[in-house]
Amino acid sequence: xxxxxxxxxxxxxxxxxxxxxxxxxxxxxxxxxxxxxxxxxxxxxxxxxxxxxxxxxxxxxxxxxxxxxxxxxxxxxxxxxxxxxxxxxxxxxxxxxxxxxxxxxxxxxxxxxxxxxxxxxxxxxxxxxxxxxxxxxxxxxxxxxxxxxxxxxxxxxxxxxxxxxxxxxxxxxxxxxxxxxxxxxxxxxxx
Amino acid sequence: xxxxxxxxxxxxxxxxxxxxxxxxxxxxxxxxxxxxxxxxxxxxxxxxxxxxxxxxxxxxxxxxxxxxxxxxxxxxxxxxxxxxxxxxxxxxxxxxxxxxxxxxxxxxxxxxxxxxxxxxxxxxxxxxxxxxxxxxxxxxxxxxxxxxxxxxxxxxxxxxxxxxxxxxxxxxxxxxxxxxxxxxxxxxxxxxxxxxxxxxxxxxxxxxxxxxxxxxxxxxxxxxxxxxxxxxxxxxxxxxxxxxxxxxxxxxxxxxxxxxxxxxxxxxxxxxxxxxxxxxxxxxxxxxxxxxxxxxxxxxxxxxxxxxxxxxxxxxxxxxxxxxxxxxxxxxxxxxxxxxxxxxxxxxxxxxxxxxxxxxxxxxxxxxxxxxxxxxxxxxxxxxxxxxxxxxxxxxxxxxxxxxxxxxxxxxxxxxxxxxxxxxxxxxxxxxxxxxxxxxxxxxxxxxxxxxxxxxxxxxxxxxxxxxxxxxxxxxxxxxxxxxxxxxxxxxxxxxxxxxxxxxxxxxxxxxxxxxxxxxxxxxxxxxxxxxxxxxxxxxxxxxxxxx
Numbered sequence: 091x092x093x094x095x096x097x098x099x100x101x102x103x104x105x106x107x108x109x110x111x112x113x114x115x116x117x118x119x120x121x122x123x124x125x126x127x128x129x130x131x132x133x134x135x136x137x138x139x140x141x142x143x144x145x146x147x148x149x150x151x152x153x154x155x156x157x158x159x160x161x162x163x164x165x166x167x168x169x170x171x172x173x174x175x176x177x178x179x180x181x182x183x184x185x186x187x188x189x190x191x192x193x194x195x196x197x198x199x200x201x202x203x204x205x206x207x208x209x210x211x212x213x214x215x216x217x218x219x220x221x222x223x224x225x226x227x228x229x230x231x232x233x234x235x236x237x238x239x240x241x242x243x244x245x246x247x248x249x250x251x252x253x254x255x256x257x258x259x260x261x262x263x264x265x266x267x268x269x270x271x272x273x274x275x276x277x278x279x280x281x
Numbered sequence: 282x283x284x285x286x287x288x289x290x291x292x293x294x295x296x297x298x299x300x301x302x303x304x305x306x307x308x309x310x311x312x313x314x315x316x317x318x319x320x321x322x323x324x325x326x327x328x329x330x331x332x333x334x335x336x337x338x339x340x341x342x343x344x345x346x347x348x349x350x351x352x353x354x355x356x357x358x359x360x361x362x363x364x365x366x367x368x369x370x371x372x373x374x375x376x377x378x379x380x381x382x383x384x385x386x387x388x389x390x391x392x393x394x395x396x397x398x399x400x401x402x403x404x405x406x407x408x409x410x411x412x413x414x415x416x417x418x419x420x421x422x423x424x425x426x427x428x429x430x431x432x433x434x435x436x437x438x439x440x441x442x443x444x445x446x447x448x449x450x451x452x453x454x455x456x457x458x459x460x461x462x463x464x465x466x467x468x469x470x471x472x473x474x475x476x477x478x479x480x481x482x483x484x485x486x487x488x489x490x491x492x493x494x495x496x497x498x499x500x501x502x503x504x505x506x507x508x509x510x511x512x513x514x515x516x517x518x519x520x521x522x523x524x525x526x527x528x529x530x531x532x533x534x535x536x537x538x539x540x541x542x543x544x545x546x547x548x549x550x551x552x553x554x555x556x557x558x559x560x561x562x563x564x565x566x567x568x569x570x571x572x573x574x575x576x577x578x579x580x581x582x583x584x585x586x587x588x589x590x591x592x593x594x595x596x597x598x599x600x601x602x603x604x605x606x607x608x609x610x611x612x613x614x615x616x617x618x619x620x621x622x623x624x625x626x627x628x629x630x631x632x633x634x635x636x637x638x639x640x641x642x643x644x645x646x647x648x649x650x651x652x653x654x655x656x657x658x659x660x661x662x663x664x665x666x667x668x669x670x671x672x673x674x675x676x677x678x679x680x681x682x683x684x685x686x687x688x689x690x691x692x693x694x695x696x697x698x699x700x701x702x703x704x705x706x707x708x709x710x711x712x713x714x715x716x717x718x719x720x721x722x723x724x725x726x727x728x729x730x731x732x733x734x735x736x737x738x739x740x741x742x743x744x745x746x747x748x749x750x751x752x753x754x755x756x757x758x759x760x761x762x763x764x765x766x767x768x769x770x771x772x773x774x775x776x777x778x779x780x781x782x783x784x785x786x787x788x789x790x791x792x793x794x795x796x797x798x799x800x801x802x803x804x805x806x807x808x809x810x811x812x813x814x815x816x817x818x819x820x821x822x823x824x825x826x827x828x829x
Contacts, residue, residue: 164609193289
């Protein structure tokens with residue numbers, strides 16, 4: 091079946107489509123990241139806290155991505171795991187200036203990586219690729235990227251391909267580079 | 282890989298300077314600017330100047346100094362009629378007999394609580410006029426504050442302020458108009474006020490007093506009246522109420538859980554003095570824990586009376602609160618004795634494993650299952666229950682009177698027995714005892730909870746003769762206490778009279794100590810040796826425990 095899908099995709103009869111999950115704590119900038127990818131940097135509407143989740147579509151590197159923009163509020167975080175089984179990639183957004191909640195972000199990342207749905211029923215042996223966007227890096231109180239890497243313990247994670255990118259969702263710094271890495275990883279493991 | 286720990290280490294700082302002069306810090310969490318971010322209020326109590334610090338995350342947003350010793354802090358919703366984003370959260374600080382109200386981080390109003398006002402009856406709000414009399418000596422000091430939602434229990438409803446005063450009363454104040462709606466007399470000094478529900482529907486208010494125990498008030502019973510809820514043997518350290526269960530920590534290192542009907546659920550004994558307790562409630566994770574801070578620097582977490590987690594710090598946690606801080610729910614904010622600021626966040630992935638220890642837990646429910654202990658529904662029992670329902674106050678007084686009579690009768694019997702059995706040797710011994718030793722009765726009472734105490738000494742002459750030349754001497758035998766006076770002379774005590782001596786005792790180091798009070802009878806000075814001779818009539822040792 092996989093071979094047949096690959097053949098149709100090679101013939102460009104079937105489009106390359108993938109589902110990505112955008113998660114992270116509330117107020118980290120997930121919806122702003124999605125809005126940037128959709129509009130190419132033109133801010134059309136005021137971002138309000140997401141309730142439940144939102145589904146948006148955009149294209150990158152010949153890949154049509156369906157983004158599930160999940161709410162990051164603590165009462166909605168239990169919803170994330172319901173979408174793990176169908177996602178091909180994850181964007182985990184972190185507010186670099188939120189010192190107190192860095193421990194929570196780290197814990198949520200660990201909970202996600204350890205979740206059985208994130209490793210089972212995968213075509214490749216590696217887990218789902220995870221792009222971590224250290225957002226709001228332009229703020230004065232933002233934690234340096236090296237410290238974020240250490241606090242999240244990224245060097246110890248070997249079950250999933252992980253990439254950390256410093257970003258600013260308002261100006262688009264780091265977003266394209268990050269999304270390019272994620273698209274490459276999705277294509278490599280699924281198509 | 283993340284461990285299965287209950288708390289995530291979010292933040293620790295010893296440089297925020299949260300050390301209070303009195304060693305007491307009051308904490309509160311609320312959305313003060315209506316921007317979805319909860320800020321922390323820390324009231325650092327000082328003898329002359331108190332400081333109110335407002336922390337936004339890890340930064341001190343503003344610091345307000347109060348020119349008095351502030352004792353109470355609460356946040357409240359100012360005006361429920363406005364839309365949610367305009368309905369600002371007010372801060373109320375009780376200092377001396379004034380309520381300092383802050384709105385939008387700025388001073389808004391200073392309200393002097395009325396010295397009189399309606400008692401036990403609820404009156405229309407328009408009839409009561411504020412009595413703002415600066416420096417009125419009859420005005421009682423505010424001891425405790427709490428906010429109670431008025432109509433609906435959600436955050437958008439406007440609140441009423443519950444103000445406990447030194448004159449053993451509870452004032453219910455409408456912060457919108459600053460009128461005292463009601464004034465309820467209490468049997469003791471209110472030191473802690475916990476409430477749930479809403480005033481217009483069915484609010485339950487628990488008030489603890491140091492000597493008389495806990496009292497319950499219900500807003501649906503008009504007029505509101507303080508009814509005895511429980512009276513523990515030891516003095517109450519702190520009380521925590523989560524709307525269903527009330528936990529009472531006492532000075533004998535015990536925490537007891539009670540239902541709202543007064544039934545004891547379970548009991549927990551800890552190994553050191555209890556400094557603070559608080560409930561940790563997370564409805565979406567089905568978590569209900571009781572956090573207990575004890576003097577050895579540990580904080581224990583109990584789920585249904587079973588210890589599930591223990592945290593250890595360098596010094597004792599003197600104040601803690603749990604709720605939404607910043608944008609995160611389930612945050613435990615703690616301040617240690619040394620002024621350290623510690624933030625822990627509840628782990629969403631925590632899974633309950635086997636309890637750490639169950640040895641200290643006593644399940645009271647097991648003993649309650651013995652139905653045979655309950656009185657049968659005899660006619661006497663039914664009659665008594667009916668009388669209790671009709672006039673519980675009278676029943677309580679009768680019961681207390683009966684107990685007093687029983688005590689007196691047993692004492693009388695004991696006296697009779699001991700006087701009959703007394704032999705000659707004892708009589709001779711008694712004869713050598715001076716009159717003063719038998720006839721002077723000394724009662725010492727230490728008031729206060731902080732580093733300043735008031736020592737009340739009551740000297741009674743229970744004889745029919747005049748006693749003269751008595752000296753009351755006070756001596757610090759342990760600790761670094763400072764006494765207002767060390768010697769009081771009583772030249773004459775009339776028959777059946779009593780003398781009150783009131784002294785200030787200060788414990789600047791907060792390490793406690795011991796005061797020895799001796800009453801001596803001065804004999805005539807020996808003309809040859811020019812020395813004053815006398816003997817000790819009675820003495821008493823007063824132990825002051827360390828305050829943190």
